[in-house]
Amino acid sequence: MPFRIRPDHSFTAEFRKAAGGQLSHAIHTLAERPDGKHEAIHAFRKNLKRLRSLYRLVASEVPEFCERENARLRDVAKSLSAIRDATALIETAAYLKENARDAKEAKALGHIVAALESRRDHMADAEADIDRKLTETPEVLRDAIAAVGEVHFNGGPRRTARLVAKGWRKTTLKARKAIEHCQAEASAETFHTLRKRAQDYRAYQRLLRPLWPTAMKAKYEVTSSLIDLLGHIHDLDVLCALVEAEPQHFSNADDLAHLLDAIIFRQQEDRHAALERAEDVFADDAQEEADRIELLWRAQVS
Known part of the structure; x- marks a missing residue:
């Protein structure tokens, strides 16, 4: 459905x-x-x-x-x-x-993949x-x-239009605030919050596509690319936390060193790219965008 x-x-x-x-x-x-x-x-x-x-x-x-x-x-x-x-x-x-x-890093990370697969299989059995x-x-x-x-x-269509626009505006304002927090403090928590607000925003683009199918589809695609980046960032943070919490899975010091180095490098690259993309995704003024949603809604019910 x-x-x-x-x-x-x-x-x-x-x-x-x-x-x-x-x-x-x-x-x-x-x-x-x-x-x-x-x-x-x-x-x-x-x-x-x-x-x-x-x-x-x-x-x-x-x-x-x-x-x-x-x-x-x-x-x-x-x-x-x-x-x-x-x-x-x-x-x-x-x-x-x-x-x-490089090939050496790829080989070490292959060992890490195998270690994590063993951990997952053990968890499934346990x-x-x-x-x-x-x-x-x-x-x-x-x-x-x-x-x-x-x-x-x-209430009727006008009240519903205001309700939907209000929810849309609230999400975009929270996303803008999350971007500011990420710029001020590049922590796992701030980027995870931005990811959740981007997921809400994408859900609304899918949910309200009948209002403006072409524009919503375009917004959905660019927001999805942001969420993919933020997903990688979140997973890297979780993997880094696992290394600290369960070091027994990573007994080879060289493999672990390559893993941590790769995580740090990729986090920096992905965080920079994600913030640039987030600025594009949430570039429009929140109130103006909400007003547009309300007008589009009313136009289809008038």
């Missing part, structure tokens, strides 16, 4: 359809697991990220619902995060290997209750679907 909201339809019905579609897809993916357990968890978490972005868009109108359901979704995603996070670290080390600066969690999670998601069915938005 498309993740979208059409302005010329009932907003309550469109909200329920968009939210319910993501939840239903997550249930189906966890039940069928067409590409295996790890990919099912990855797809499930993407569904929940889109859903939480949708809830933030309307949070000013239904704050209690959004607070409660965001907590529900955050907790259920966290319960299935360990194995997927371990897989993401493997992908991060492979990314470093693909971008190695986490004997992962299948139980996968079986129980759909019931939590069905409760979330029931909660969505109780949501109702009052």
Whole structure:
């Protein structure tokens, strides 16, 4: 089911359809697991990220619902995060290997990839209750679907247009603030916050594509490229933290030295590129962009 909201339809019905579609897809993916357990968890978490972005868009109108359901979704995603996070670290080390600066570094990073694969496989064996969690999670998601069915938005098209524009403006303002924090303090936390706000922004571009399909598609693509960069930065930070927390997985000092050197180099490159791209993505004035969204919405319902 498309993740979208059409302005010329009932907003309550469109909200329920968009939210319910993501939840239903997550249930189906966890039940069928067409590409295996790890990919099912990855797809499930993407569904929940889109859903939480949708809830933030309307949070000013239904704050209690959004607070409660965001907590529900955050907790259920966290319960299935360990194995997927371990897989993401493997992908991060492979990314470093693909971008190695010389053959010696590539060889060392290949050893790191193998060590992380061994760690992930050991975790999968040790986490004997992962299948139980996968079986129980759909019931939590069905409760979330029931909660969505109780949501109702009052008011006509003008009020709805203001609600959507307000949510859009709030996200862009938070993104601008996150960019400022990244420029002042290049920490893992500041860049992760920027990534979350960019993910919200991209979700809205997909959700509201019917307002202006060509422009939204173009915005979606450039925002996706920013999120990819920020994702690499986040994963590098997590990998660096793992080296400190679990040094037993990296017993070869030369391999570890190459890994840390590659992480530092790639972080610097990616952070610089991400900030340049973020300035492009969030170049428009937040209020002017929100006003444009409101006008486009009203134009389609007048």
